[in-house]
Amino acid sequence: MEPIFQALVAAVASFSAISLLFLAVLLLCRRRSPKPPPPFLSMSLSIAPSRPAAHGEESFTFDPSLPHVSLSDLAAATENFSPGRILGDGGFGFVYKAILPSGAPVAVKRLSPDLARFQGFREFRAEMETIGHIRHPNLARLLGYCAAGPDRLLIYEFLPGGSLDQRIHDPDPDPPLSWSARLRVLRGVASGLAFLHEDCRPSIIHRDIKASNVLLDGDLDARIADFGLARMLETSQSHVSTLEAAGTLGYMAPEYREGVTTASAKGDVYSFGALAVEILTGRRPSWPVKGDDGVEMGMVKWARRAVVAGRGMEILDPLINKEGVMDAEVMAVLVVAYRCTDEVPKSRPSMGMVVKHLNNL
Template sequence: MFLGSDYDILYNFFFYLPNAEKGKRISVGTILATAVSIAIGVLLLSTLSWCWVTRKKEKMIGDANDIINVESLQFDLSTVIAATNNFSHDNKIGQGGFGWVYKGKLSNGQEIAVKRLSKSSGQGAEEFKNEVVLVAKLQHRNLVRLLGFCLEGEEKILIYEFVPNKSLDYFLFDSDKRACLDWPTRYKIIGGIARGLLYLHEDSRFKIIHRDLKASNVLLDGDMNPKISDFGMARIFGMDQSQANTNRVVGTFGYMPPEYVRQGLFSVKSDIYSFGVLLLEIITGKKNSFYHSEYAEYLLSFAWRNWNEGTASELLDPILREFYSREEVMRCIHIGLLCVQDNVDQRPTMATIARTLNIHSVALELPQRPAFLGYERMETTQSTSRSIPESMNDVTNTELAPR
């Protein structure tokens, strides 16, 4: 759309512009060419202006929607206190690195899980709200759903859907309860965790690195479907970003990859390493820590030794020995060992893992010796070890209590 001044410019070009050299009028062709050029320029400027205004309006609408989303997710502290019986000790169902988790019930009868962050978490109010909006937008059947939050005074509280069958470690590492996890159930759990991570890494609006995947952060619903929980350490990546670096290494020993421990580097392959450890734990029913048999041995070393000696089937939890699919077990052990490779590039992607679990004809590379096999023995009750750089003062071995 041309303004009045635009018409004046075109009129002058047609009728009043003199020829500088000859004192004659410019030829009709020159005038037309110039006019067309100016018209195109004005049209381009008008289009760019329209795009800028439209984009600004969309951003304002987006910001407004985020504000609306935040408001719709906010719970009053009085509501949370009533739901948890004033954070009663009897309502405690777990503890993580950022505070306690309580079971609660809203006035409409809906059961919830309330995560009360410690006052020393160090996260500001705006950052907390931004994280809430982000996590609330993550919708997948294998991720725990965020229902809302509470931010009053010094209280920072997250409200999640309540998942009735507690956490995976509650069953997996208990000599009696792990009988509830037959092989089909364990294989379903492995596949569900893989799909949840695939969503975080590739299929959601953002590329998200969980950074604390472990058995206690996998909850089980009424049908024993897995739901990945606890995004307190998660980080968002740009879609073209491959890795990041941190000077503050946090997480749980045994699930952290070597490049993260040594250099503070993390990427989607960090989650792959954690997934591999968890996969081997599900198969063996043993924690990734030193345990005593005829001699003390680390789980990854134990898995690699049996794989290398052709006795990989010995890794299977003895409680499963009579009813299992040998093909599925061997494939899972193979995948697990590939995930815990020292070389980041040798670890598969979650897309490859998910495809391999569903299509057994997919060929796999042969694994090499896993990372961390040369580390000294450490006591699992300690929060740090001589094998870890001294700067790692935020590494824990905290396990969630039964949910």
């Protein structure tokens, strides 16, 4: 029995030694294991996204002074998009005056739900983020957007001067736009378009230049609106993307009416020329005008005939106080409009050239 007892003691001793060695190694490894990350690093993993979202809703603001707004905020700020809040309308939807909870007035454009069917949300977001960072004195600033399902709302700065359409065609303007104010508006629109065409990368084609898309601030300086809804024209040495032609009757370039389906900067130039005639004459481009022979024709054609005949002062808006207005200056502006509305797109000047001509007056 003694040899067996000795063997048992030896086995127990060996097991104890091995166990102690294993525990020592385990403690050493625990001491050397990395510490958990400090609290601020753990918190960084749960930072809220820049576009707070709820129930599929997404919003984003480009102006630090504008707080986060939701679809419900904008609905309340417009009295549930009340007709009494409508500032204007266009091919893309209605514009409403909104008063935010902070008391700040903004303009909210509610896009037509049909647009959501033709443009994916990612594409919409990318375009809005690009355009939201564009800044120019003659472009209406996009402050942010809110989107949920088919609802897409754009938040613009509110401009107290209203639209150029309202100021020109108000049956009882108080006061009517003076010649100098109209010339300043024309210079502003030309400058904004030149920036979109020649300074933005990629270039931006507006596609719907008209009086209702020109807004006025308190000093009657012009701001082009809705340029953010035109698709950007990407150009490179190897590729020119196609941009669907669009526009409004009376302002639309003749090549679009004749079936050309690709928009271009020259189409915007034509629309600017029609707008220039409208500003000078006070007549709507979509309304026919009777010529001296009693035959009705489009406003642009009627004005072009007057330019050729040298009758600029005769077609000037009768609401303009003509005291101090020089015939040569009126004719110079009409000549710019004449060149912009040339039937041949290649013969039209660039908007950069138009800016130079108008600034030299």
